[in-house]
Amino acid sequence: MSFQVQVSHGSDRHAVEVQSADSVVADLKTTLLTLTQIPIDSQKLIFKGKTLQDDYKTVSELGIKQGSRLMVLGRKSAVADDPSSKEVEKFSCAVDGIARKMEGIREEVTGIEKGFLQTELIADACRGLHKRCLACGELLMQNLEKLDSMIIPPTETLIRGRKKSTVVRIQSLLTRNDDLIKRIDAI
Structure with missing residues (x-):
């Protein structure tokens, strides 16, 4: 029954x-x-x-x-299968790649500051590093703008948290990028 x-x-x-x-x-x-x-x-x-x-x-x-x-x-739906989650993860991976590029630039700047580059090559190297920093900054800003335009429902707190942490990470990297540019300009 x-x-x-x-x-x-x-x-x-x-x-x-x-x-x-x-x-x-x-x-x-x-x-x-x-x-x-x-x-x-x-x-x-x-x-x-x-x-x-x-x-x-x-x-x-x-x-x-x-x-x-x-x-x-x-x-x-499982969070990993959610399109918004995948989109945030895509941005997070892109930011990881930019962070690796910036780390390479930082190492090169440190090497120049320590005198590991011949004096006649420093100006060209600094121009190239400056361009690379500007490119990284531009990529970070593009990712930040795209993340900002994403609309995630208030009920998806986990995805919203991931988005926020990615935004905070981008802002931190932008600050580090500005510091790198200042270091390059000071050489």
Whole structure:
């Protein structure tokens, strides 16, 4: 005999029909997939304060009956699969590449400052390093502008946090880039 349970997900409430007392938790999760769009492997069901970990226990074994209240936790899609997450990751990788270029420039500047380059070659080397710094700065600004134009829903706090940390990293690299330009100009 079928019965209904109440399942909450965030502020949403769902009346879920359970086919019988012999239905297993996995059946309930399948029903919840269609209602909440949360992938089954991302669902965490809670009943009476305990997480339902065994998907093959029957609802009667767990004490779930007509009118029982359950809570489902989980994201509608895995964060790694989210297009916004992939986009932020792409920017983060691009920033990593720019940071490596800047580290190479920093090492060359340090070498020049320590006198490892012949005097007659310093002016040309500094011009080239200056151009490379400007290019890195331009790339950082482009990435910052693109990140700034991304619209990420307020509910995606993890992705928003990754975006913010990437923005902070770009700002830090821009400051380091300015310092490198000053060091080059001082040579």
